[in-house]
Amino acid sequence: MLTIENLHATVDGKPILNGLDLAVNAGEVHAVMGPNGSGKSTLAYVIAGREGYEVTAGSVTYRGADLLAMSIEERALSGVFLAFQYPVEIPGVGSATFLKTAVNAVRKHRGEKEYDAMEFLKLVKEKRTALGIDDGMMRRALNVGFSGGEKKRNEMLQMALLEPALAVLDETDSGLDIDALKVVASGINALRGPERSMLVITHYQRLLDHVVPDRVHVLAGGRIVRSGGRELALELEKSGYAGLGLEPSAAA
Amino acid sequence: MPGPRTIPFDYPAPGAGPAVALPGAGTPWLDALRADARGLSANGLPGTRMEAWKYTSLAPLAELDFSPPPAHEAEASESADPFDAVAGPCAVFVNGRFSAARSRLDSLPAGLRVTGLAQALADDPAGVEGLIGGTGALNGEPLAAFNAAFAADGCIVETAEGVEIEEPLRLRFAASPGVAPLAWHPRVVVRLGAGSRLTLVEGHDGPAGAATWSNPLADIALGGDATLSHVKLQVEGPDAYHTALTRAALAGGARYESHLLALGARLARHEIHVRLEGEGAACWLGGGYMARGSQHVDNTTVIDHAVPNCESREVYKGVLDDTARGVFQGKIIVRKDAQKTDGHQLNRTLLLSRKAEIDTKPELEIYADDVKCSHGATAGEPEAEQLFYLRSRGLDHRTALALIVEGFMCDMMEEVPHEGVRAVLIERVAAWIDGGGCP
Ligand SMILES: Nc1ncnc2c1ncn2[C@@H]1O[C@H](COP(=O)(O)OP(=O)(O)OP(=O)(O)O)[C@@H](O)[C@H]1O
Numbered sequence: 001m002l003t004i005e006n007l008h009a010t011v012d013g014k015p016i017l018n019g020l021d022l023a024v025n026a027g028e029v030h031a032v033m034g035p036n037g038s039g040k041s042t043l044a045y046v047i048a049g050r051e052g053y054e055v056t057a058g059s060v061t062y063r064g065a066d067l068l069a070m071s072i073e074e075r076a077l078s079g080v081f082l083a084f085q086y087p088v089e090i091p092g093v094g095s096a097t098f099l100k101t102a103v104n105a106v107r108k109h110r111g112e113k114e115y116d117a118m119e120f121l122k123l124v125k126e127k128r129t130a131l132g133i134d135d136g137m138m139r140r141a142l143n144v145g146f147s148g149g150e151k152k153r154n155e156m157l158q159m160a161l162l163e164p165a166l167a168v169l170d171e172t173d174s175g176l177d178i179d180a181l182k183v184v185a186s187g188i189n190a191l192r193g194p195e196r197s198m199l200v201i202t203h204y205q206r207l208l209d210h211v212v213p214d215r216v217h218v219l220a221g222g223r224i225v226r227s228g229g230r231e232l233a234l235e236l237e238k239s240g241y242a243g244l245g246l247e248p249s250a251a252a
Numbered sequence: 253m254p255g256p257r258t259i260p261f262d263y264p265a266p267g268a269g270p271a272v273a274l275p276g277a278g279t280p281w282l283d284a285l286r287a288d289a290r291g292l293s294a295n296g297l298p299g300t301r302m303e304a305w306k307y308t309s310l311a312p313l314a315e316l317d318f319s320p321p322p323a324h325e326a327e328a329s330e331s332a333d334p335f336d337a338v339a340g341p342c343a344v345f346v347n348g349r350f351s352a353a354r355s356r357l358d359s360l361p362a363g364l365r366v367t368g369l370a371q372a373l374a375d376d377p378a379g380v381e382g383l384i385g386g387t388g389a390l391n392g393e394p395l396a397a398f399n400a401a402f403a404a405d406g407c408i409v410e411t412a413e414g415v416e417i418e419e420p421l422r423l424r425f426a427a428s429p430g431v432a433p434l435a436w437h438p439r440v441v442v443r444l445g446a447g448s449r450l451t452l453v454e455g456h457d458g459p460a461g462a463a464t465w466s467n468p469l470a471d472i473a474l475g476g477d478a479t480l481s482h483v484k485l486q487v488e489g490p491d492a493y494h495t496a497l498t499r500a501a502l503a504g505g506a507r508y509e510s511h512l513l514a515l516g517a518r519l520a521r522h523e524i525h526v527r528l529e530g531e532g533a534a535c536w537l538g539g540g541y542m543a544r545g546s547q548h549v550d551n552t553t554v555i556d557h558a559v560p561n562c563e564s565r566e567v568y569k570g571v572l573d574d575t576a577r578g579v580f581q582g583k584i585i586v587r588k589d590a591q592k593t594d595g596h597q598l599n600r601t602l603l604l605s606r607k608a609e610i611d612t613k614p615e616l617e618i619y620a621d622d623v624k625c626s627h628g629a630t631a632g633e634p635e636a637e638q639l640f641y642l643r644s645r646g647l648d649h650r651t652a653l654a655l656i657v658e659g660f661m662c663d664m665m666e667e668v669p670h671e672g673v674r675a676v677l678i679e680r681v682a683a684w685i686d687g688g689g690c691p
């Protein structure tokens with residue numbers, strides 16, 4: 001599904017990713033952990049194609065294609081989804097209008113029939129109820145004035161509606177209360193399937209109790225420094241990054 | 253380099269043919285007023301060395317030979333009525349002249365009176381003197397002098413005390429360009445009785461064609477606790493010049509709301525003066541402007557807090573593309589006695605091109621010491637972060653930008669209380685984004 005080789009990337013001329021290798025097969029869920037500032041969000045942005053994140057070396061291959069050659073929207077249309085660590089507020093743009101535009105853009109690209117207003121309403125209702133999102137939120141401007149937890153749930157709603165092939169979840173668990181975490185985790189699990197891969201960036205074992213990863217990676221200093229099974233996350237929970245011989249401050 | 257103080261301007265253009273007789277001619281007070289105003293207009297158009305006209309040059313207008321439209325009704329080379337779908341009474345003016353045949357004023361709600369100005373001057377000039385008379389009409393405003401000297405028609409709107417008029421009253425000013433440049437100067441007078449409420453929807457539309465210059469002057473007086481919601485849509489054609497001055501005076505507890513959507517004309521200036529004259533009066537000035545090509549759009553406002561305990565809110569938002577130019581001048585005056593004034597002003601502009609430009613000049617003149625006043629301005633490209641977020645959901649750049657721009661503007665339009673009117677404005681914003689919105 002996703003193969004990253006020797007990825008180097010800079011932001012404002014500052015090297016952030018320094019030779020990152022990572023491979024995720026179809027159907028797998030990989031967790032990425034690592035100290036603050038180690039480059040996790042940078043990796044997510046490079047995958048999504050954000051401007052200003054310059055790839056200076058290496059490659060990212062997605063379903064056999066050169067992901068880096070694709071525009072932001074091409075990536076999204078072909079199934080790449082990023083759940084933002086900090087979802088962006090867009091004043092005046094209704095959440096429902098936005099969702100319909102996005103979902104229909106993706107469906108059109110896949111050669112599927114676009115939803116009409118009624119069909120879409122029904123679908124949104126089903127998905128948002130599962131995520132505990134009330135109708136009021138849908139009628140508000142996109143993310144504007146949403147609480148931290150509401151924003152994260154809204155990201156999960158978008159993921160559920162867009163049905164991506166590769167989802168990158170950047171700290172979707174941060175800012176969620178205990179119940180919301182369970183709701184979001186079961187939302188993620190509901191989407192797990194043989195054709196879908198996920199990269200789950202998190203600081204906490206908590207989420208991984210519910211969303212059990214196939215692999216766990218530690219990102220530090222812009223590279224993957226350790227990989228292992230789910231027990232690696234448990235080990236980190238106990239001894240921290242220092243236990244791996246990594247000082248959080250030395251990582252950035 | 254400072255420009256001229258005034259720009260020489262012969263109006264009506266020499267050789268325009270015989271002068272059209274103005275209504276009420278022969279009435280002494282009116283003849284005197286017109287003579288004074290004509291004298292002032294002979295000084296020319298305001299130049300960019302005048303502080304209030306620093307950013308808006310009328311030089312291109314002065315180069316054209318404008319004359320008043322002929323007395324007979326113009327042939328209908330018109331655009332569609334933008335508010336067609338809005339029910340209710342409607343006064344139609346073609347090239348500044350009231351058209352009884354095209355107006356819909358036969359079943360006005362009780363307590364609302366709408367009179368054509370030319371008709372009123374013919375029937376009862378003395379009754380009009382209190383409404384448009386006096387040198388106060390000129391008050392150092394160069395373009396008001398043109399209006400006072402040359403207004404051939406207009407409209408008087410009055411409500412009785414305490415009436416609440418549900419349906420909006422529309423004033424539609426349709427331009428019907430001729431072969432040569434035409435100019436008109438409609439005069440609008442609005443008097444709301446104490447405690448009454450009205451929604452007034454002013455539309456200015458016109459097709460592409462020869463140059464036109466509309467120079468409307470509106471004088472609004474709100475009685476105690478009266479509320480006027482004043483919507484204005486400006487969608488004249490690409491060869492139109494539009495210079496409007498609206499003056500509102502508010503008695504205690506009155507509320508004036510202005511909601512502007514300005515899309516049309518080659519050059520447009522929307523100037524609003526509000527005087528808060530009675531305690532507890534409040535005003536909301538909301539303006540949206542969208543311009544592209546080489547359009548120039550100017551919003552100039554003066555809010556005068558003359559007494560204590562009044563509130564003013566002002567938000568102007570603009571979208572400028574290509575080499576369009578915007579101007580926002582917002583002055584708030586707080587007189588010495590106007591303690592506890594609460595006045596806030598904001599101007600935000602999205603620049604869609606590197607060559608688009610906005611000049612913003614806030615001016616707070618505060619003579620009282622216990623007041624809350626603020627102003628702010630932002631101008632810049634749409635936020636990269638917002639574009640990235642939308643595109644990361646599969647929207648192409650164009651669609652993402654359109655959503656952001658629409659959201660930015662429609663946020664303003666949401667303030668319009670009347671649902672049907674609001675829907676028309678929102679549709680116009682969307683059409684503008686699609687490349688249309690005005691001729
Ligand atoms: N525009 C920028 N200019 C300079 N440095 C930047 C810029 N954006 C990010 N960085 C730096 O890049 C490094 C990696 O940031 P990134 O957001 O990828 O970290 P992270 O691993 O996601 O951290 P966290 O766990 O706190 O979310 C940080 O040191 C950050 O300060």
Ligand SMILES: [Mg+2]
Pocket residue numbers: 040041042085170171
């Ligand atoms: Mg991060």
